[in-house]
Amino acid sequence: MAFLAIDWGTTNRRVFRIEHGVVVATERDDRGASSLSPADYPEEVAGIRARMGDLPVLMAGMVGSTIGWREAPYVAAPAGLGDLAASLERIDDRTAIVPGVAVRDAANPDVMRGEEVQLLGAVEAGMVPPDALLCQPGTHCKWVRMVNGRIAGFDTAMTGELFAMLRLHGILAPQLKAPVTDGEPFREGVRRGADRDLAAALFKIRAAKVLGYRDDADAASYASGLLIGADVATRLDGTPVAILADAALGSLYAAAMETLGGTSTLVDSHQAFVAGIIRIRELQP
Amino acid sequence: MAFLAIDWGTTNRRVFRIEHGVVVATERDDRGASSLSPADYPEEVAGIRARMGDLPVLMAGMVGSTIGWREAPYVAAPAGLGDLAASLERIDDRTAIVPGVAVRDAANPDVMRGEEVQLLGAVEAGMVPPDALLCQPGTHCKWVRMVNGRIAGFDTAMTGELFAMLRLHGILAPQLKAPVTDGEPFREGVRRGADRDLAAALFKIRAAKVLGYRDDADAASYASGLLIGADVATRLDGTPVAILADAALGSLYAAAMETLGGTSTLVDSHQAFVAGIIRIRELQP
Numbered sequence: 001m002a003f004l005a006i007d008w009g010t011t012n013r014r015v016f017r018i019e020h021g022v023v024v025a026t027e028r029d030d031r032g033a034s035s036l037s038p039a040d041y042p043e044e045v046a047g048i049r050a051r052m053g054d055l056p057v058l059m060a061g062m063v064g065s066t067i068g069w070r071e072a073p074y075v076a077a078p079a080g081l082g083d084l085a086a087s088l089e090r091i092d093d094r095t096a097i098v099p100g101v102a103v104r105d106a107a108n109p110d111v112m113r114g115e116e117v118q119l120l121g122a123v124e125a126g127m128v129p130p131d132a133l134l135c136q137p138g139t140h141c142k143w144v145r146m147v148n149g150r151i152a153g154f155d156t157a158m159t160g161e162l163f164a165m166l167r168l169h170g171i172l173a174p175q176l177k178a179p180v181t182d183g184e185p186f187r188e189g190v191r192r193g194a195d196r197d198l199a200a201a202l203f204k205i206r207a208a209k210v211l212g213y214r215d216d217a218d219a220a221s222y223a224s225g226l227l228i229g230a231d232v233a234t235r236l237d238g239t240p241v242a243i244l245a246d247a248a249l250g251s252l253y254a255a256a257m258e259t260l261g262g263t264s265t266l267v268d269s270h271q272a273f274v275a276g277i278i279r280i281r282e283l284q285p
Numbered sequence: 286m287a288f289l290a291i292d293w294g295t296t297n298r299r300v301f302r303i304e305h306g307v308v309v310a311t312e313r314d315d316r317g318a319s320s321l322s323p324a325d326y327p328e329e330v331a332g333i334r335a336r337m338g339d340l341p342v343l344m345a346g347m348v349g350s351t352i353g354w355r356e357a358p359y360v361a362a363p364a365g366l367g368d369l370a371a372s373l374e375r376i377d378d379r380t381a382i383v384p385g386v387a388v389r390d391a392a393n394p395d396v397m398r399g400e401e402v403q404l405l406g407a408v409e410a411g412m413v414p415p416d417a418l419l420c421q422p423g424t425h426c427k428w429v430r431m432v433n434g435r436i437a438g439f440d441t442a443m444t445g446e447l448f449a450m451l452r453l454h455g456i457l458a459p460q461l462k463a464p465v466t467d468g469e470p471f472r473e474g475v476r477r478g479a480d481r482d483l484a485a486a487l488f489k490i491r492a493a494k495v496l497g498y499r500d501d502a503d504a505a506s507y508a509s510g511l512l513i514g515a516d517v518a519t520r521l522d523g524t525p526v527a528i529l530a531d532a533a534l535g536s537l538y539a540a541a542m543e544t545l546g547g548t549s550t551l552v553d554s555h556q557a558f559v560a561g562i563i564r565i566r567e568l569q570p
Contacts, residue, residue, distance in 0.1 A: 102492075109496045110488070
């Protein structure tokens, strides 16, 4: 029961050698899907096997997208680990890609690829109850309704991408260079963001500078608070939220939830991924 | 009573030769404040006088900002044409700059520079009642509460800037190349934008493409509708809105207001500017 699991994202990839349900070796690098062409993958995987062991390989993430090795068609929500295992995209008899999950609703469509293994793995590992609201912050923040241990539906908010654009381009960019930290400016932004009037609240960052009301040292944290606050305020529903993220971003979302009267728990996303991919391997036909 | 009025913006400038309250000549070019340094202005104005008449000059807009000729400090709202006329920044005895208007409220600050002449001029000319909600769409959309013929307060929404960023940068950019037009995709976007969940609604444009639900030909209009719909839904208060804009952008905002149950009238912003600047000249001490 030894195999190699690869969480193969857009910019990074992480490899786990798993033996009898335990991670015995890992490696991480920046050879993500955006830096590879489809023809590169056989050699990439051969190299991974040379370094990490000549074992079956199970991959998830952008490796299965149109910019990856080969497209693994989306499984429709509601979807559980069994549905993913039943729809693996097989490269050969010991190399396969886990599909993403789609909400196939023309009025409210959504897609994920890679996050589904972490999300369902968190439930599989008992880190999250089978009926829960999960939040996976990032460039594209996933908000997922888990029902009976399956992904019932989800929304993606491009909160991180909007913040990155504001930091790089446009009138606010010079004011948003400082690192984002939790504190009163961030939480003030969260409360204001909950009004969900982003286009006006953002401009007032500029006006506050021109009129001398706010220092640029606080502006990035305040702006991040605005965006995260709008995101969180829209989705909080009174139930505790399980946050899957690295500690820095996860704690900002947790602070925003606390500021808006919500509760949350932080879940280790790598541990969740490992639990999910092990279960998919067990369930595969 | 002949003089030259200059609406001197960031990217363009427009000169009006006004005699006895009537515009007798105009010119427009792209020598806006962003293409000039402070030292360029004396020669620029000398050139304008050589072409348009050796007359007193009254300027408004970014020419009075920190990136312009000389900073004309903001007048605090509430402000009327008399307040602007009393606070002209004088370069010499026949050359002056009209100040901008600021909301000096640390919790809700805002600034405008250039728009104030159009806004107050619209009231002065009888195009807008003295108590009204005015909307000036653009890169930074101004929403202005006029009370008793004075600017009582206002909010700036960076709706146009956000749309421009989305069109140029990030994951949606390749989908947003088509021109924006009024029609069902735009109005569908407006209705969805009124939910004010921009970060998620925007990502669904990507998901709709991936899943084959929406053609890119419609995506730009839909996305513009989302942003304008969120802006309009936040500000509509049951009273008719006076829109000051060019016909193309003004009609999109009018369509958004109609879609959300509001009413509006379109006001000619150049005519409003001329009415405002003539009155400031009359009122100057």
